[in-house]
Amino acid sequence: MTTGKINVSVENIFPLIKKFLYSDHEIFLRELVSNATDATLKLKHLANIGEAKVEYGNPIIEIKIDKEGKKIHIIDQGLGMTAEEVEKYINQVAFSGAEEFLEKYKDSAKDSGIIGHFGLGFYSAFMVAEKVEIITKSYKNEPAAHWTCDGSPEFTLESSDKTSRGTEIILHIAEDSLEFLEEGKISGLLEKYNKFMPIPIKFGTRTETLPKPDDAPEDYVAETIEVDNIINNPNPAWTKQPTELTDEDYKEFYRELYPMQFEEPLFNIHLNVDYPFNLTGILYFPKMTGDLQIQKDKIQLYQNQVFVTDNVEGIVPEFLTMLKGVIDSPDIPLNVSRSYLQADGAVKKISNYITRKVADKLKSLFTENREDFEQKWNDIKIVLEYGMLSEPKFYEKAGAFALYPTVDEKYYTLEELKEKTKDTQTDKNGNLVILYASNKDAQHSYIAEAQAKGYDVLLLDSPIISHLIQKLEADNEKLTFVRVDSDHINNLIKKEEETISKLSDEEKEKLKTELEGVISDKKYSIQLEALDSQSAPFVITQPEFLRRMKEMSQTGGGGMFGMGNMPEMYNLVVNTNHELASNILNSTDKSHQEAVVKQALDLAKLSQNLLKGEELTAFVKRSFELIK
Ligand code: ADP
Ligand code: MG
Secondary structure (H helix, E strand, C coil): CEEEECCCCCCCCHHHHHHHHCCCCCHHHHHHHHHHHHHHHHHHHHHHCCCCCCCCCCCCEEEEEECCCCEEEEECCCCCCCHHHHHHHHCCCCCCHHHHHHHHCCCCCCCCCCCCCCCCHHHHHHHCEEEEEEEEECCCCCCEEEEEECCCCEEEEEEECCCCCEEEEEEEECHHHHHHHCHHHHHHHHHHHCCCCCCCEEEEEEEEECCCCCCCCCCCCCCEEEEEEECCCCCCHHHCCHHHCCHHHHHHHHHHHCCCCCCCCCEEEEEEECCCCCEEEEEEECCCCCCHHHHCCEEEEEECCEEEECCCECCECHHHHHCEEEEECCCCCCCCCHHHHHHCHHHHHHHHHHHHHHHHHHHHHHHHCHHHHHHHHHHHHHHHHHHHHHCHHHHHHHCCCCCEEECCCCEECHHHHHHHHHHHHECCCCCEEEEEECCCCCCHHHHHHHHHCCCCEEECCCCCHHHHHHHHHHHCCCEEEEECCCCCHHHHCCCCCCCCCCCCHHHHHHHHHHHHHHCCCCCEEEEEECCCCCCCCEEEECCHHHHHHHHHHHCCCCCCCCHHHCCCCEEEEEECCCHHHHHHHHCCCHHHHHHHHHHHHHHHHHHCCCCCHHHHHHHHHHHHHHHC
16 A cells, blocks of 8 residues: 655645636536546547457446445446556646547547546546545556545555456545435436536436337236436437438437427538537527527537537627537637637637638528528528628628518518619619618508509518618618608609699798697607608608617617617608698688698608507597597
8 A cells, every 4th residue: 555645736735626626516527427438438549449458348437326325436447547547647636647648649549539638627526525536447457446535635545456447436525515415416417517428327227118019918017127327318419420410310409409499490500620620519590589688508518528518608609699509629728718718719710610601501501492591581680680790701791691571571682682673763863772661560651652652662670670771881882771761752762853842932831830830749840842642641750860870779889879868850741732731721710720730640640650648549539520
């Protein structure tokens, strides 16, 4: 038996480890299962290259709880350690045997999936254990070793009579960590961190009912057997090649990832690179619902099939954090702070790669099956529009597949839209004016007026659309977007021909005075226009610029602070060529004239959805008066 001191420069590192190394004590299990996995993968590798003359077989890892003895056992059938190796790998804190292995077998083992590399994982055991034992037998023909340490820098190392190859770690759980002796707690941790690890992990047994034989007698009693309860799927979909997987496989894996999610994903993107960094994964586009915050942070980040976090901020571009799925990369520095992560060049490259890959996939979905893509557009647009606004590289590529639907559900790319509308919707100054509505029902009368003129009207209803419109206008010369209710249609797309006014200038002055006498609300500024006599006599409009700025500031527009609180301002466009204008002007019955003006204003409000409460009651009452 030897005794000795663990070789660390700080005299007593354990309290430090316990307090500061990992904020989450629960990760001890992840670390120890990772080491057991590494030990098994190393053996597999050595057997493959002929260095270990052993029968590799079908090794598993087992986790056992001994509630009475207050112990947790983690047992593997991996390569084990000789006493000398225990001295080297365990007693030297922060010396990683995993890194050494990868260095030694650089060429052949680079895809072996070995997890460790900091040389600190093992000591996380002391976050929950007051004493740790290692009983280990190497695949090399040497006696087994037994190492014990009670959390002080002193350890003991003696020989053991263990005969089977592999390592058993025994944790004597500390009084403040007894919760980890609960079966439910451990199975929860295994489910969270180890669900997709590459070596089968056994935790207890479960009963399985045998299938009923065909020749079963009448009084057949179902037979059950005890089988190992394997908690993981060692070959998750993302570790396979896209060519090996069907659509159904991808959906199946989605259900495995999100068992509580009943909605199917719209489509998936399989990520697979090995240069200049290593990354695999599958991203899913879910159906977006109203609350985007709830949808965030569903992507799981893995390192060699070990779960690390579901906060992928900085690794995945922000607009894609609304997707679901997994990303697995050994190249992401995991134990470092978030701010470092964001500045890290490799991480930036990963983020750019993901953006590019998503854009390419969208483009191919669009070209391969446009109809299907159009049908999914409304469910994905918010993510894509956000991406166009936040990632210049994505914006560039999105031109090819970003769609602009019309109110009657035709979908155009911006280029197609320009081509389609350039003859009809270019105004006298050569500006192409794109008309849009944000709500088909609320803006119905305005849409109808525009369509009567042969114009196309888009339906753009994302909450961030005003930002995107602003950007499209800035990037496309002589292109403007206006909402159909932002002015009278004749003013939205101004053409050469002027409608002749039926009223003289004096008559107009007089009409304006009469109207202002009745309409006292300062929210409405009266604007007389000589329009088509068939056009509506009173129309309420809201100037595009003001409304858009207001919307932008409400959805987080930098530099437009405060605009969201601006009062609503409207124009009341009065068509002086409509018969009603002349009637008001020539009315001799003052009280009737006043009622007519109020009635016309209310009707205009009604078609803008602005007539409510007391005003609505007054309107109904007045209407009955007028028709009686
Ligand atoms: P890392 O995994 O980053 O190398 P750890 O502190 O987790 O660092 O482990 C230190 C070393 O101890 C490992 O690299 C390995 O050589 C050895 N080791 C730990 N657990 C086992 C095990 N179950 N079987 C064999 N060797 C192990
Ligand atoms: Mg480790």
